[in-house]
Structure formats: structure tokens, C-alpha cells
Amino acid sequence: MALKLKGDIEINDIPSCTTKALKINLNQNIYGTFAEIGAGQETVRNFFRAGGASGTIAKAMSAYDKDFSDAIYGIEEDGRYVTEDRLKKMLQYEIELIEDRLNRKKHPGKMFFSYANTVTTIDFAKKFKGHGWIGLNFQLDPLEDYNEIILHARFKETDAKLQQETLGVLGVNLIYGAFYLNDNPKELLKSLYDNLHEVQLEIDMINFSGPRFSYIDNRLMSLLLVKNGMTNAVMFGPDGNNLLPAQQLYKANILTLRGSFRPVTKVNMDMYKLAEELFLKENKVDKKNTKIIFEITLTNLISEGEIDERDFLERAELLCSLGQNVMITNYQEYYKLVEYFAEFTKARMALAMGVSSFVQIFDEKYYRNLSGGILEAFGKLFYKDLKVYLYPLKDQRTGEIKTSENLKVHPRMKELYKFFKYNGKVVDIEDYNPEILDIFSKVILDMIAKGEKGWENMLPEGIAEIIKKERFFGYSKRKFEKLT
Numbered sequence: 001m002a003l004k005l006k007g008d009i010e011i012n013d014i015p016s017c018t019t020k021a022l023k024i025n026l027n028q029n030i031y032g033t034f035a036e037i038g039a040g041q042e043t044v045r046n047f048f049r050a051g052g053a054s055g056t057i058a059k060a061m062s063a064y065d066k067d068f069s070d071a072i073y074g075i076e077e078d079g080r081y082v083t084e085d086r087l088k089k090m091l092q093y094e095i096e097l098i099e100d101r102l103n104r105k106k107h108p109g110k111m112f113f114s115y116a117n118t119v120t121t122i123d124f125a126k127k128f129k130g131h132g133w134i135g136l137n138f139q140l141d142p143l144e145d146y147n148e149i150i151l152h153a154r155f156k157e158t159d160a161k162l163q164q165e166t167l168g169v170l171g172v173n174l175i176y177g178a179f180y181l182n183d184n185p186k187e188l189l190k191s192l193y194d195n196l197h198e199v200q201l202e203i204d205m206i207n208f209s210g211p212r213f214s215y216i217d218n219r220l221m222s223l224l225l226v227k228n229g230m231t232n233a234v235m236f237g238p239d240g241n242n243l244l245p246a247q248q249l250y251k252a253n254i255l256t257l258r259g260s261f262r263p264v265t266k267v268n269m270d271m272y273k274l275a276e277e278l279f280l281k282e283n284k285v286d287k288k289n290t291k292i293i294f295e296i297t298l299t300n301l302i303s304e305g306e307i308d309e310r311d312f313l314e315r316a317e318l319l320c321s322l323g324q325n326v327m328i329t330n331y332q333e334y335y336k337l338v339e340y341f342a343e344f345t346k347a348r349m350a351l352a353m354g355v356s357s358f359v360q361i362f363d364e365k366y367y368r369n370l371s372g373g374i375l376e377a378f379g380k381l382f383y384k385d386l387k388v389y390l391y392p393l394k395d396q397r398t399g400e401i402k403t404s405e406n407l408k409v410h411p412r413m414k415e416l417y418k419f420f421k422y423n424g425k426v427v428d429i430e431d432y433n434p435e436i437l438d439i440f441s442k443v444i445l446d447m448i449a450k451g452e453k454g455w456e457n458m459l460p461e462g463i464a465e466i467i468k469k470e471r472f473f474g475y476s477k478r479k480f481e482k483l484t
Helices: 015-025 042-050 067-073 086-099 160-180 183-190 216-229 245-249 267-278 308-320 335-344 355-361 374-381 411-420 441-450 464-471 472-483
Strands: 032-038 055-062 111-121 130-138 147-155 201-209 234-238 253-258 288-296 325-329 349-354 386-391 426-428
Touching: 015 042, 015 160, 032 042, 032 086, 042 055, 042 111, 042 160, 042 245, 055 086, 067 086, 086 111, 086 130, 086 147, 086 267, 111 160, 147 160, 147 216, 160 183, 183 216, 201 216, 201 234, 201 245, 216 234, 216 308, 216 325, 234 464, 253 267, 253 335, 267 288, 267 349, 267 386, 308 325, 308 464, 308 472, 335 374, 335 386, 349 355, 355 386, 374 411, 441 472
Parallel strands: 032 055, 032 111, 253 288, 253 349, 288 325, 349 386, 386 426
Antiparallel strands: 111 130, 130 147, 147 201, 234 325
């Protein structure tokens, strides 16, 4: 054993890709198939090279030809091959095949698995970087149902061979993590980047399911992707399952509301409904192709220097109960958020926000890292087909209603503001409910903490009941403290 010297720093030794593959190969009970489409057979290659693969690999295949692929897995309605539906069909087909062909009585201790990926690497023109779906169905006991992990990755490298090698390492990490880190999904998530770097790929969606993952909230795993720097934006739907942003936003009209939603209030919902009405009246906006997104930045989730995961899940649960799509991003500046959306759509976009948030956009301190300063940021923000729907603010001291007509920006920013205002980029939300302008999330939380009555009336219908029933925001604890 090596000596430990004064001043030594503890270093976590990450097993190499070969070591991981060999450990799995040497386990006589882990046995399954590999089906890889679109980027070679890079994952299974690591297992072949590690040695001892005959006890692990039941079959390795790559149905590259579209007709062969369709003959095996069926034809997709949209005609695409790099999709989540395709991946799930591959996983299910291979699992059913191994169960059908191998006698359980002959292999009583075997834990079957099926690994699959469907990927497109960078094109010759270097225009499309490449992306893919990767998944695993696996058992941790021969008598248990299968668990499933499905993720989506976007490649950042500019060479197809490098992307293939990255995919191979990612596949090994996924299989190893599934078998050896399944009891700690947070560490499993981090381990996907073992022997890899963020400059090589981005993981922007992951879902866990099955008996061993029944306690996992996939929304939390989505948050951790952003927190760990694996991606800058994630999205989940009303059902709590993670969604692929690129798929949801592709060629869509996008209306976004940013907030802390702690908790979601009548003001938030009034802003959303009125902004939606204005947005759908725009000439270029089709209701069928419109996505409404409630966005929370990572900064809005940080409490006392750390992200409060329970607090995040409480906010997420309330928004999901209202049937909303939620996005978590690492884009503190609005222009970065709009740039991100522009990767997937050229259709009209809109931001719904309050006057106070809008005024902050004109603060130069947020753009010191840009060579072009605030002018560069506003060029990126408003160059796209974007509008801002402005919800009024009631001055709590004077009672004055602030709108686009009387809001105050820094004197140096007045002419810049006028330019966007007079060009129709800023539109007032006019049919608001004046009776709810005194509602603020912080006041509601303070009332809950003090055990005061009346906060229920400040929330959308049904939200107060959920807070009480689920004991969100420390409701029952604070109520008990007041009584004692």
C-alpha cells in the first residue's frame, strides 16, 4: 500500500474503458445483445477487445441497410431512424429475442440485457454535428422485470471517427453504470462522462424506468444534467418525463415565460394566458405548431449557494399539475436563451415578462463579457423574429401602473429602448386583472411560514390544495411550529 503524505489530496480513481468492459465480461451472469446503427459497432468493440467477451455477448449486430432495419424493427411512421421510438423498438425486439432463444432453465442465473443505439455522425459538409439515441434494458435479478435507461447525446467533435470512439466509451459507461451504480443514480449520471470530456459530447435528455428506478424522479435527473454541466437546457412535460428540447422545439413557434415560480401564482397564469392570446393572433403563428414553455434558470434554483433539489421538485410538480412544459436552463441572459431556441427554429418567438424583469435587460453590467457589450446582446436578442409581451407592474409605494409607456431605463439606454418600442418589438399586455397586481411569490412564502391565512387565494385553482396535501415549501412543518 502506498504511503499517504501530508498535504495529499484524495483522488477518485476512474476505471478505464477497458477495465469497465473487462469487469462486465468476467461476470458470468451478465449476458446480452448489442444492436448499433449509424456509427459502427463502437460499444461492442470495447468489450471484444477487453477479452472474455464470449461469456457476455450473445449477439452483436448493425442493421445499417434501411430495408434490413425496417424488416427487423418495423417501419417508422415519420420515416426517420435516429429517434427515441426507433431505439425503444430495437431494445424491445432484442430482449424478446434473447428471452425466446435462451432457455431460462439452462441459464437460471443469467441477467439479460439489451444495449442499442441509433446514431448519425457529422456529415461531410461539417454542417450537422451529429446526434443519437442510446439505451439499455437490463435485469439485476433473473426473476425481476427489466429496467431501462434511455438518453440522447449531441456530438461536439468535428470528426466522424472521433465521434464514433466517443460513442463507444459512452456506451461502456452506460452499461457499467447500470450494473454497478444503479443504487446511486446521481453517481451513475456523472459516470457517463468517465474518460470523456464535455467538449466531446452533450447529454441533453435521460429517462430512468423499471423496478430498481421506481423511486427516481426523472425531472430531478434532468436538473442534474444542467447542474453537472452536461447540457445547458433540459425540458420535461406535464407527465414528469423528460423531453428532448430539439424534438419539441423543431420549427416551432415558441412563447416563453421565465420565473422562479416559487410557487406559481395567479399573476404567472394571467401573464401566460394573455400572452398566449396575443401570440396566437400574430400572422406567422400557428396554434398547432406553438410551444409554451415555463422556464427556470439555474440561478433561480440556487438557495444559500446550493441547489435545493426538494424545492425544485415542488415547483416542478405545481407547474406540471397545471399542464405546463417546463425548461431548466443555464442561460441567465435572455439573448442566450433566444440563441438556443434559434438552433431549432426560425419561426416567431416571444418572451412574456414583467416590467421589472424587462428593465433589467437594459442594465449594461450583464453584458461586460461581450466585446460588443449591450449592443451585441440586443442584436442577438431582437435580430430574430422576436417580440416581448410586457406585463404591467404596480408601484407598491405610489400605486402607479408601470407599462412600456412610462417605465424608466437608464438615461443612456433611452434611445435604444425607443428604437425597439417603436418598431413593435415590445407589446403591452393590456387586458390584465388589476386586482392581482399586489401578488408576489415572496409574500406568499412568508405568509405560509408565519401560518397566516389568505395566501390560498393568491394561487391558481388547485395549487393551494397540492401545497397542503404534499406539504410543499415546508407547509406542515411551519404550521406545526406556529401551533407549538
